[in-house]
Amino acid sequence: MALARLQILVALSLVPFFLFPVALGYRANDVTSWCRKTPNPQPCEYFLSHDPKNTPIKDESQFFKISMHLALERAARAESNTHSLGPKCRNGREKAAWSDCVNLYELTILRLNKTVDSGTNLNKDDGQTWLSTALTNLETCRTGFMELGVPDYLLPMMSNNVSQLISNTLALNKAPYKEPTYKDGFPTWVKPGDRKLLQSSSPASTANIVVAQDGSGNYKTIKDAISAASKRSGSGRYVIYVKAGTYKENFEIGNKLKNIMMVGDGIGKTIITGSKSVGGGSTTFNSATVGE
Numbered sequence: 001m002a003l004a005r006l007q008i009l010v011a012l013s014l015v016p017f018f019l020f021p022v023a024l025g026y027r028a029n030d031v032t033s034w035c036r037k038t039p040n041p042q043p044c045e046y047f048l049s050h051d052p053k054n055t056p057i058k059d060e061s062q063f064f065k066i067s068m069h070l071a072l073e074r075a076a077r078a079e080s081n082t083h084s085l086g087p088k089c090r091n092g093r094e095k096a097a098w099s100d101c102v103n104l105y106e107l108t109i110l111r112l113n114k115t116v117d118s119g120t121n122l123n124k125d126d127g128q129t130w131l132s133t134a135l136t137n138l139e140t141c142r143t144g145f146m147e148l149g150v151p152d153y154l155l156p157m158m159s160n161n162v163s164q165l166i167s168n169t170l171a172l173n174k175a176p177y178k179e180p181t182y183k184d185g186f187p188t189w190v191k192p193g194d195r196k197l198l199q200s201s202s203p204a205s206t207a208n209i210v211v212a213q214d215g216s217g218n219y220k221t222i223k224d225a226i227s228a229a230s231k232r233s234g235s236g237r238y239v240i241y242v243k244a245g246t247y248k249e250n251f252e253i254g255n256k257l258k259n260i261m262m263v264g265d266g267i268g269k270t271i272i273t274g275s276k277s278v279g280g281g282s283t284t285f286n287s288a289t290v291g292e
Contacts, residue, residue, distance in 0.1 A: 209238075217241075
């Protein structure tokens with residue numbers, strides 16, 4: 001038996017190594033030269049050199065796409081790792097900061113996916129906005145632990161290179177700054193229909209839902225109106241008119257709810273206020289009166 005095993009080992013040792021699959025990354029010269037053009041070349045070189053591809057990087061456009069997919073892949077892994085850290089939270093403050101980070105990583109991946117899915121039709125201005133948002137999300141995640149005074153335990157476990165990789169894609173996107181343009185006092189990206197809604201002197205007549213504390217509307221709270229809006233059919237503009245009053249509530253629109261417009265009765269008339277704060281155990285991100 002021992003002799004048979006020895007013979008098998010000898011036979012295997014004589015098989016040419018090139019018959020076995022070998023994981024190769026992007027060509028070393030390409031990786032080095034292209035990654036040097038980014039603000040964070042080290043993580044760029046490390047991950048691309050370990051990517052199981054052996055293809056040349058032809059131009060800047062291709063390198064940008066490769067960098068985008070790399071950032072998305074690493075962000076997905078970081079999100080999974082962040083989810084797994086929940087049971088390790090030692091107290092309410094760590095739980096609050098961790099919960100924000102779970103949400104913020106989901107939002108980051110949504111923005112990265114949006115950029116990747118745009119492909120060759122990517123508008124550089126939109127890309128710059130989405131990538132900047134993704135990067136801000138990760139900084140907001142880190143800030144939450146700092147604000148609540150609990151950066152020593154969970155935060156080091158969440159350390160990764162995702163922010164650096166997204167910074168690289170921002171640098172590669174190269175969206176030039178443009179002065180905003182206006183028409184009739186509104187930015188030109190505001191559609192004529194939305195402009196009319198904003199200029200309307202009777203928002204109740206164009207609203208899909210009316211919120212009023214005195215019961216004269218469809219709902220008494222904005223949170224209930226948002227819940228109703230989430231069950232609508234279609235994806236067109238949906239107007240929620242909030243009558244004058246002070247609404248003491250915190251609520252989230254949610255990233256899956258599109259084209260929501262909230263209209264009030266004006267400054268000092270329709271007031272939305274909340275009482276969450278860092279002192280009360282909430283992060284700044286989670287203390288927002290109106291969240292995404």
